[in-house]
Amino acid sequence: MAKPGRPGAAKGKKGPTKGTGGKNKRSLEGRGPTPKAEDRAWHPAGKRKAAAERYTAAGGKGKPGGSGQNRAPRGKKDDDTETVTGRNSVLEALRAKIPATAFYIAQRVEMDDRVKEMLSIATHRGIPVLEVTRPELDRMAGFDGVHQGVALKVPPYEYAHPQDLLEEVIDAGQTPLFVALDGVTDPRNLGAIIRSTAAFGGHGVIVPQRRSASVNSAAWKTSAGAAARIPVAIAANLTSMLKEFKKQGVFILGLDGGGDVSLPSLELADRPVVIVVGSEGKGLSRLVTETCDQIVSIPISGATESLNAGIAASVSLYQVATLRAQKQD
Numbered sequence: 001m002a003k004p005g006r007p008g009a010a011k012g013k014k015g016p017t018k019g020t021g022g023k024n025k026r027s028l029e030g031r032g033p034t035p036k037a038e039d040r041a042w043h044p045a046g047k048r049k050a051a052a053e054r055y056t057a058a059g060g061k062g063k064p065g066g067s068g069q070n071r072a073p074r075g076k077k078d079d080d081t082e083t084v085t086g087r088n089s090v091l092e093a094l095r096a097k098i099p100a101t102a103f104y105i106a107q108r109v110e111m112d113d114r115v116k117e118m119l120s121i122a123t124h125r126g127i128p129v130l131e132v133t134r135p136e137l138d139r140m141a142g143f144d145g146v147h148q149g150v151a152l153k154v155p156p157y158e159y160a161h162p163q164d165l166l167e168e169v170i171d172a173g174q175t176p177l178f179v180a181l182d183g184v185t186d187p188r189n190l191g192a193i194i195r196s197t198a199a200f201g202g203h204g205v206i207v208p209q210r211r212s213a214s215v216n217s218a219a220w221k222t223s224a225g226a227a228a229r230i231p232v233a234i235a236a237n238l239t240s241m242l243k244e245f246k247k248q249g250v251f252i253l254g255l256d257g258g259g260d261v262s263l264p265s266l267e268l269a270d271r272p273v274v275i276v277v278g279s280e281g282k283g284l285s286r287l288v289t290e291t292c293d294q295i296v297s298i299p300i301s302g303a304t305e306s307l308n309a310g311i312a313a314s315v316s317l318y319q320v321a322t323l324r325a326q327k328q329d
Helices: 044-057 087-095 113-124 134-141 162-171 187-199 217-222 238-247 286-291 309-328
Strands: 082-085 102-106 129-132 150-154 177-182 204-208 232-235 251-255 273-278 294-297
Touching: 082 087, 082 134, 082 217, 087 113, 087 150, 087 217, 102 113, 102 134, 113 129, 134 150, 162 204, 162 232, 162 238, 177 187, 177 238, 177 309, 187 204, 187 217, 187 309, 204 238, 232 238, 238 251, 238 273, 238 286, 251 286, 251 309, 273 309
Parallel strands: 102 129, 177 204, 177 273, 204 232, 251 273, 251 294
Antiparallel strands: 082 150, 102 150
């Protein structure tokens, strides 16, 4: 015996079902055409339009990012582009004409002179200008990154060759002054050293190919834009490179707390030199130590065990620059 079905249930083959018969047609009338994407405030196109209007009101000309270039580039997740953050770093990178792929600016950012110059440079160079939320910039800047409302996407850093740097300085009639890193793996220390090298008349920074910090977003930020002006070279083998420099008349000075020469008594400051900075924990490696012409120590209070790599390099560069200036007088 067949079980009674629920009331209204279809029996057997499903037949044609009733349509609405136009019953709801009236409810669709009178709404008008759908607004354009750029006229909807929540739509990405609407946000870009608002950004363009704000930029024009701030004194800019034309549309941020150039005509037709206002969509964020969608790179692969595994791309190796870097994000430069901070107003000084971004401005220096733009001034140096680094081939940036996108300029990001926070919504309702304070329009100071630096921001206006960034927008002007980006617009004239056709770099897409994208207005994003501050949480999005926080994500791009990474842990403890300070973006100050701006960020710039740049391609991977192009390293120089140590020999090319040396030849360029010699050809320019200058006395070479380089800093080489031995086991320094913190990119913030690298950035600080790049900044100090620029401040005290150095010509470049040299890092080994392995076990070393690289020029990434953290180094860019710490360098305060100096990474756009001071070249960084990679040595396939640091010890071999230092030996080659020695053959060309460059003196190698290693920094170590137990050095045989005190920094204020340094007599080689006016010669072509490479200052080698070791890691804060292990110091200089054995092979690099054996290659150095002199091991130089920085006099510090006995209460302080050591200086980190960035500070040690900065103090040494300042002393070399001071001694060179004194000998020129």
